[in-house]
Amino acid sequence: MITVLVSGKATGETLLLTAPISFWGGVSPETGTIIEKRHPQFGATLRDKILMLPAAKGSSSGSSVLAEILRNNTGPAAIILGSPDAILATGSMVAQALYGVICPVIIVDRERFQELIQAQKLTISGDQIRAL
Amino acid sequence: MALTLTPEQTLILDAKGGRSFALEFVCTYATAVSASRLIPIASAHIDGCLFHGQVSLDFVKHFIALDAKVAVPTTLNVGSVDLIHPGLVRGEMLNANGRELMQAHLALGCAPSFTCAPYQLADARPAFGSHVAWGESNAICFANSVCGARTERYGDFIDLACAIAGFAPEYGLHLTENRRAKWLVNVETGRLDSAMAAIAVGHYVGRVGQGTVAAINGLHPNTDEDDLKALGAAAASTGAVGLFHAIGLTPEAHTLNAALQGFEPEEALHLSEAGLRAELDLLSTVKAGARLSAVSLGTPHFSITEFARLMPMLRGMKARIPFTINTNRAALKSLSERGWDKTLRDFGITIVVDTCVYVTTILDDLSRPVMTNSGKMAYYAPTNLGCEIAFGTLEECVASAQTGFVVQL
Numbered sequence: 001m002i003t004v005l006v007s008g009k010a011t012g013e014t015l016l017l018t019a020p021i022s023f024w025g026g027v028s029p030e031t032g033t034i035i036e037k038r039h040p041q042f043g044a045t046l047r048d049k050i051l052m053l054p055a056a057k058g059s060s061s062g063s064s065v066l067a068e069i070l071r072n073n074t075g076p077a078a079i080i081l082g083s084p085d086a087i088l089a090t091g092s093m094v095a096q097a098l099y100g101v102i103c104p105v106i107i108v109d110r111e112r113f114q115e116l117i118q119a120q121k122l123t124i125s126g127d128q129i130r131a132l
Numbered sequence: 133m134a135l136t137l138t139p140e141q142t143l144i145l146d147a148k149g150g151r152s153f154a155l156e157f158v159c160t161y162a163t164a165v166s167a168s169r170l171i172p173i174a175s176a177h178i179d180g181c182l183f184h185g186q187v188s189l190d191f192v193k194h195f196i197a198l199d200a201k202v203a204v205p206t207t208l209n210v211g212s213v214d215l216i217h218p219g220l221v222r223g224e225m226l227n228a229n230g231r232e233l234m235q236a237h238l239a240l241g242c243a244p245s246f247t248c249a250p251y252q253l254a255d256a257r258p259a260f261g262s263h264v265a266w267g268e269s270n271a272i273c274f275a276n277s278v279c280g281a282r283t284e285r286y287g288d289f290i291d292l293a294c295a296i297a298g299f300a301p302e303y304g305l306h307l308t309e310n311r312r313a314k315w316l317v318n319v320e321t322g323r324l325d326s327a328m329a330a331i332a333v334g335h336y337v338g339r340v341g342q343g344t345v346a347a348i349n350g351l352h353p354n355t356d357e358d359d360l361k362a363l364g365a366a367a368a369s370t371g372a373v374g375l376f377h378a379i380g381l382t383p384e385a386h387t388l389n390a391a392l393q394g395f396e397p398e399e400a401l402h403l404s405e406a407g408l409r410a411e412l413d414l415l416s417t418v419k420a421g422a423r424l425s426a427v428s429l430g431t432p433h434f435s436i437t438e439f440a441r442l443m444p445m446l447r448g449m450k451a452r453i454p455f456t457i458n459t460n461r462a463a464l465k466s467l468s469e470r471g472w473d474k475t476l477r478d479f480g481i482t483i484v485v486d487t488c489v490y491v492t493t494i495l496d497d498l499s500r501p502v503m504t505n506s507g508k509m510a511y512y513a514p515t516n517l518g519c520e521i522a523f524g525t526l527e528e529c530v531a532s533a534q535t536g537f538v539v540q541l
Binding site for chain 1 (some may be wrong): 161184187285288289461
């Protein structure tokens with residue numbers, strides 16, 4: 001099953017986060033880099049990546065941080081969620097409405113998520129997700 | 133289940149403009165949290181006045197450009213600036229941006245409450261059983277637990293979208309079944325007073341239970357609203373607590389069975405006086421006798437009943453170090469009507485309104501610890517302000533202000 005929270009087109013390399021992340025305090029609002037020292041992907045950049053998140057966590061201020069990195073063009077190309085997350089969907093919607101930056105946010109079920117993380121590169125259009 | 137809209141909601145969505153944009157926003161959020169419908173709300177409390185970055189301001193301005201107005205009575209949380217006492221907050225950029233953000237919210241029809249304790253304002257207190265969309269963790273906890281109103285933990289952008297739309301997604305704490313206490317904490321308060329026992333158990337409930345709704349049994353029968361405020365603020369700091377039940381004290385917990393909605397608790401834990409004291413010890417980063425930079429009270433905002441408790445402790449005395457109390461505009465007015473403002477000033481107390489010492493730059497010197505009686509302030513200050521913190525009772529805070537050192541009574 002696929003639920004499209006924010007619809008759009010995107011193509012990019014995948015970046016799988018193997019632990020949940022709070023964007024607030026965990027991601028630099030200027031550079032889009034993961035700054036949470038204990039995070040397994042510490043130092044990785046979200047910029048232009050198709051972000052694969054099994055689960056999200058943390059403060060609702062994460063919406064502001066996502067919107068801010070999208071405004072600065074240092075944000076991800078798209079976000080694929082393994083479980084529902086309203087905080088990131090909210091941030092992406094704000095960036096789209098205010099700055100015309102499209103960062104699709106899509107929820108997929110566990111099976112599909114496992115399948116998609118095998119791909120190095122993905123392309124997204126509406127509810128279609130394809131490996132490249 | 134997919135989201136279903138009423139004909140009224142569909143009409144609003146089709147009409148375009150500000151309210152339509154807000155409702156579309158709420159719909160996406162509702163889909164993300166798997167809500168199947170949207171419900172009308174009686175009020176909103178917006179935690180959007182703290183300047184986090186350009187996006188905060190652009191979002192509000194977008195609504196102003198669309199000529200949007202809030203659809204329900206809406207209060208505002210603290211901002212970055214004290215608008216009544218200009219000059220208290222340092223930093224030119226923060227002052228300009230913070231002020232603009234606060235004023236932009238007023239243009240949308242929000243009330244200039246600028247308080248984290250809107251429940252202290254008679255006309256903003258939500259009715260029992262009413263659905264509201266509130267932001268600010270302590271306000272959410274108080275509205276749900278002490279007022280018996282129903283709100284989820286709304287945050288960034290979505291609180292304002294709900295206020296303009298006039299609707300919220302029906303999920304989480306809006307639903308009766310999710311308001312049931314899942315675990316029970318039996319406390320033995322011993323010689324601790326009601327305020328200290330409340331903060332200790334709040335700190336524990338958030339720390340151990342994270343977001344799970346707790347039933348708390350055994351608090352002092354004279355536990356008052358200020359104590360419950362402090363309990364909720366501590367719990368919502370250490371965990372994602374949106375609701376607690378205090379047996380015999382809060383409106384959905386006249387009995388333990390009512391709080392549990394007839395179910396058995398999934399876990400029952402016991403917290404002795406020693407256990408409670410151990411929680412309080414976690415709040416101080418320094419020991420008794422440490423030299424202080426300042427004393428700060430009123431996180432969340434000091435109520436008029438808290439001022440009433442404080443006043444007799446001040447007579448004829450003087451603070452040797454800076455002493456601030458955060459409160460709301462209504463309380464400030466009440467202080468001057470009662471002539472208490474002079475006593476406070478004579479003691480050396482600075483009253484801060486519209487904002488809070490722990491979110492903005494008011495204190496000059498943070499090289500030494502700051503003392504407070506607030507569990508929330510104690511929890512956040514080391515990270516937010518980068519200072520050491522001493523936690524104590526109200527009496528201890530006043531005594532310490534007079535000596536400049538942490539006094540333990």
